[in-house]
Amino acid sequence: MKTATTFLLLAFAAWAQQGSDAPQDPPKIEPLKTTIVITAEPVEPAIDRRNSEVFTRTLFSRDDQIFHVLDAGINAGQHEGGGKSLEIRRFGFNLDHGGVNGGLKVLVDDVQQNQGTQGHGQGYLGSLKSLTPELVEGVDIVNGPFDAAYGDFSGLGVVHVRTRESMPDVWTVRLQGGSFGSERGFFSFSPELRHGDALFAYEGSHTDGPFQSPLRYTRHNLTGSFTERLNPRRSAGFKYNVGSNDFYSSGQIPLDEVAAGRLDRFGYIDPSDGGRVRSGTGSAYFRQEDAHGGVFKVDGFVTRSLFDLYSDFTFFLHDPVHGDAIQQHDSRLIEGANAQYQLAHKIGGMQALLTAGANFHDNEINVGLYPQEGRVPLGVDTRDHAHVTNGATYLQESVTLLGGRMVLGGGLRVDEFRFEVAGRDAIMATLAQPKANVSFRPSVSLPVTLYANYGRGISTADARGVVQHPEQPAVSTTDFYQAGSAQHFGRISTSVDAFWIDRSNEQVYIPDDGSFEFKGPSRAYGFEAKASVELTHHLSLNGGFTKVANAFYRGTFPRVYVDSAPHFTANAGLTLAGWHGWSGSLRMRAINHYRLDGDDASIVASGHTVFDMGLSRQIRRGVEFNLTLDNLTNRDYYETQNYFESRLPGEEAMWRIHGTPGYPLTMVVGLTFHLKGK
Numbered sequence: 001m002k003t004a005t006t007f008l009l010l011a012f013a014a015w016a017q018q019g020s021d022a023p024q025d026p027p028k029i030e031p032l033k034t035t036i037v038i039t040a041e042p043v044e045p046a047i048d049r050r051n052s053e054v055f056t057r058t059l060f061s062r063d064d065q066i067f068h069v070l071d072a073g074i075n076a077g078q079h080e081g082g083g084k085s086l087e088i089r090r091f092g093f094n095l096d097h098g099g100v101n102g103g104l105k106v107l108v109d110d111v112q113q114n115q116g117t118q119g120h121g122q123g124y125l126g127s128l129k130s131l132t133p134e135l136v137e138g139v140d141i142v143n144g145p146f147d148a149a150y151g152d153f154s155g156l157g158v159v160h161v162r163t164r165e166s167m168p169d170v171w172t173v174r175l176q177g178g179s180f181g182s183e184r185g186f187f188s189f190s191p192e193l194r195h196g197d198a199l200f201a202y203e204g205s206h207t208d209g210p211f212q213s214p215l216r217y218t219r220h221n222l223t224g225s226f227t228e229r230l231n232p233r234r235s236a237g238f239k240y241n242v243g244s245n246d247f248y249s250s251g252q253i254p255l256d257e258v259a260a261g262r263l264d265r266f267g268y269i270d271p272s273d274g275g276r277v278r279s280g281t282g283s284a285y286f287r288q289e290d291a292h293g294g295v296f297k298v299d300g301f302v303t304r305s306l307f308d309l310y311s312d313f314t315f316f317l318h319d320p321v322h323g324d325a326i327q328q329h330d331s332r333l334i335e336g337a338n339a340q341y342q343l344a345h346k347i348g349g350m351q352a353l354l355t356a357g358a359n360f361h362d363n364e365i366n367v368g369l370y371p372q373e374g375r376v377p378l379g380v381d382t383r384d385h386a387h388v389t390n391g392a393t394y395l396q397e398s399v400t401l402l403g404g405r406m407v408l409g410g411g412l413r414v415d416e417f418r419f420e421v422a423g424r425d426a427i428m429a430t431l432a433q434p435k436a437n438v439s440f441r442p443s444v445s446l447p448v449t450l451y452a453n454y455g456r457g458i459s460t461a462d463a464r465g466v467v468q469h470p471e472q473p474a475v476s477t478t479d480f481y482q483a484g485s486a487q488h489f490g491r492i493s494t495s496v497d498a499f500w501i502d503r504s505n506e507q508v509y510i511p512d513d514g515s516f517e518f519k520g521p522s523r524a525y526g527f528e529a530k531a532s533v534e535l536t537h538h539l540s541l542n543g544g545f546t547k548v549a550n551a552f553y554r555g556t557f558p559r560v561y562v563d564s565a566p567h568f569t570a571n572a573g574l575t576l577a578g579w580h581g582w583s584g585s586l587r588m589r590a591i592n593h594y595r596l597d598g599d600d601a602s603i604v605a606s607g608h609t610v611f612d613m614g615l616s617r618q619i620r621r622g623v624e625f626n627l628t629l630d631n632l633t634n635r636d637y638y639e640t641q642n643y644f645e646s647r648l649p650g651e652e653a654m655w656r657i658h659g660t661p662g663y664p665l666t667m668v669v670g671l672t673f674h675l676k677g678k
Contacts, residue, residue: 013308013600022243032544033631036358041555053250054281058614060133060628066133067088068589072543073090073528073544074088074104074159075100075565075569075589076088077090077662078249078639079248080273080274081211081215081250082209082215082247083274084120084285085097085120085125085126088125089564089566090095090157090552090565090569091156091499092565092566093501093562094241094564095156096125097120097125098123099115099122099153101121102155102427102478102503103123103155104154104156104157104158104159105153106128106161108163109161109163109299110130110299110301111363112153112336114330115330115363116152116153116388116462117363117365117388117464118307119367122459122461122462123153125398129279130279130281131221132223134172134203135188135201136163136164137163138161139160139161139162140163141157141158141160142158142480144157144453144455144457145158145435145456145458146455146482147411148355148394148396148412148413148433148435149340149357149413150180151359151413152417153460154458155274155456155457155459155476155478155480155503156457156501163528164199164630165199165227165237165440166190166197166227167188167201167623168674168677169245169622169675170675170677171188171673171674172187172672173186173187173226173277176668176670176671177668177669178666179210179665179667179668180207181207181208181214182666182668184268184670185202185204187343189201189230192678195229195230198225199224199226201223202222203223204221204403205217205218205219210266210663210664211250211266211267212250212264212267213248213267213271214248215247217245217246217248218246218646219243219245219298220243220244221242221244222240222243223240223242223529224239224240224241225538235286235287236284236287236513237284239265239281239283239285240282242279243277243279243280244278245275245276246274247275248272248273249274250269251268251311251312251313252268252269252640252642253269253660254269254658254661255641255657256303265636266661269648272310272312273311273312275307275308275309277305278305279305279306280303280304282300283301284301285606286299287296292343292345293343293345294341294342295341296339296341297338298337298339298340299338300332300336300338301335301337302334302335303335303336305330305331306331308327308328308329309371310325311325312324312325314647315646315647315648316647316649317645317647320647325371326369326497327370328368329366329369330366330367332366333363334361334362334363335361335362336360336361337359337361338361340356341354350400352399353397353398354395354556355395355397355411356395357393358391358394359389359390359392359394360390362387362388362389364385365386365388366384366385367385367386368384369383373455378611385422386421386422387420387463388417388420388460388463389417389418390418391416392413392415394414396410396435397411398437404441405440405444406439407438408438408440409435409437410434410435410436411435411436412432413433414430414431415430415431415458417430417460417475419467420467420570421467424467425470426467427466427492429460429468429473429475433477434455434456435456435457437451447487447489448487449485449487450484451484451485451486451497452484453480453481453482454479455479456479457478457480458476459478459506475504476504476507477504478501482497482499482500485497491533492533493531496528497527497528498564500524500525502521502522502554503521504521505519505520505522506520506521506522506562507519520554520555520560521553521554522550522551522554523554524550524552525549526549526550527546527549528544529544531543540577542572542573542575543570543571545568546569547568548565548566551565551567561595564595564643565594565595566592566593566607567592568592569590571587572587573586573588574586583616584615585613585614587612587613588611588612589611590610593605593607595643596642596643596657603643603657605659606638608638610632610637611631612630613629614626614629615628622677624671624673625669625671626668626669626670626671626672628666628667630663630668633665637661638660638661639659639661639662640659641659642657642658643657
């Protein structure tokens with residue numbers, strides 16, 4: 001805690017020396033603009049944005065559904081039917097729970113959600129369970145490691161969620177219920193303040209899911225924030241979030257048993273699977289606009305979490321008597337701080353934007369793996385106290401040339417890591433990550449922009465693997481190359497690009513201690529396209545797809561392919577807004593079948609195409625009716641599929657595909673009350 005406090009004090013002192021606050025009319029940095037249907041902007045084609053409309057108009061019966069509305073080439077699915085972190089797949093790579101094989105970095109208000117050296121996987125995203133959808137104000141999705149502000153786990157992109165500091169109404173209440181015993185309530189109080197904003201919110205939900213062994217997933221979240229506008233250019237505030245979730249699950253079941261009719265698609269092998277999580281985060285932040293048009297931001301946070309996951313992947317493969325069930329435990333304290341300064345300025349008469357900053361992240365972790373039966377521990381496999389520290393600085397500059405027709409940019413980020421596990425020597429690692437981009441509009445009269453981006457991203461290994469194998473790299477790199485064009489013709493916006501991804505190492509799970517190690521360099525390449533069309537003032541259509549032409553391990557002969565991720569991901573959405581009181585959306589997400597073994601092309605996971613629909617209607621002043629239909633066509637599909645060896649009671653061991661079924665047609669209805677509008 002002292003380190004984070006010192007960081008904040010030093011950052012504040014640096015700001016205080018920047019100069020006078022004398023009132024002038026300095027050039028302003030343009031705020032980030034959001035829209036429902038924007039998928040690419042000519043100036044920033046590498047960034048997708050989603051705003052609060054998508055989240056406030058949709059009824060979520062499961063928190064992981066938030067990722068289903070992000071799209072942007074991200075395919076996500078549950079391992080356990082709910083409660084546990086999603087499995088993330090992108091650009092032909094399986095990121096497990098978000099933090100391996102390049103990683104997808106996810107933040108909420110500058111607080112990193114990926115947990116390194118976690119009890120159930122490197123970069124685990126389970127802390128997203130405490131995110132309440134109604135409080136999401138906007139989401140920035142960076143489609144690669146192109147922004148120097150982001151480091152660890154950012155190799156295949158960044159999702160940065162910004163939450164509200166206030167609600168449009170003083171009181172907001174939402175009550176909903178639906179299929180499979182699902183019920184949910186949301187309440188917020190956001191008073192009008194003369195010189196600030198405030199918010200207090202509670203979310204509670206429960207669902208049993210379609211499973212024969214009820215999911216019993218119960219979640220509670222408390223969230224609050226307070227912002228004080230000290231003067232027109234200066235503000236400070238704090239936020240807090242406390243959450244809990246408890247669940248049982250059917251786990252990943254053997255699909256050959258389902259095909260043979262011996263096991264229902266929503267059946268189970270071990271009814272004790274599931275987990276429980278407790279977490280709390282407190283953060284403080286400060287923002288200042290200086291006399292030169294610069295914006296200085298600093299924030300710090302502390303997170304405390306307790307995590308226990310009960311899993312049984314291989315059933316009776318290793319222990320024919322008690323079974324192979326395990327308890328994965330993670331208890332951690334996280335401290336962090338971020339400082340950033342942005343300045344719109346001129347270089348030789350050319351408009352430029354400078355971004356400079358620093359990050360600090362510290363994890364103290366007690367992590368363990370225990371054999372268990374019926375959630376009763378039978379012993380200790382591994383137990384470690386790990387300490388991982390990460391400090392970073394970065395600088396990024398962009399310059400506008402040729403009367404605004406060309407933008408050149410470059411940046412550099414340097415991260416230093418310290419990995420320590422009690423009783424072993426600490427390991428240090430320092431990595432530089434260069435960034436470069438160029439965009440060019442050949443003709444002012446033709447709304448076409450050509451662009452190219454390069455960025456190096458990084459993802460760390462589990463600290464236990466790092467100290468056990470100091471001869472192996474502690475951090476893998478991802479070199480991401482992208483080139484394409486963006487077009488904007490009236491109500492139609494499109495973009496198309498090709499990408500080339502070289503990774504220094506993939507990561508493999510080590511079941512003996514639950515850690516990860518690196519293996520083989522890899523390569524993936526392909527292309528993607530996106531489009532948005534404003535059909536009318538109330539109706540819009542947007543969509544896109546990502547096609548991976550190939551993904552393989554370099555230097556292998558015969559060639560070994562990267563497995564466990566689709567090579568085709570598509571999404572589309574038809575959105576209605578503000579038409580005679582109606583709002584809604586019809587969304588589609590699809591993936592192709594994909595290989596589950598790098599050597600054998602015949603072992604594949606099935607693909608799927610799923611439609612979801614949401615509608616809302618104002619039925620009277622301050623009262624809104626909501627309806628959501630997920631999996632509208634009631635398709636049978638599996639959210640995740642994995643290939644590994646397992647043994648059922650009294651049978652021989654065998655390699656087989658295991659899967660988690662997607663929910664069937666699910667209906668949720670609700671009423672939302674908006675009281676005392678501001």
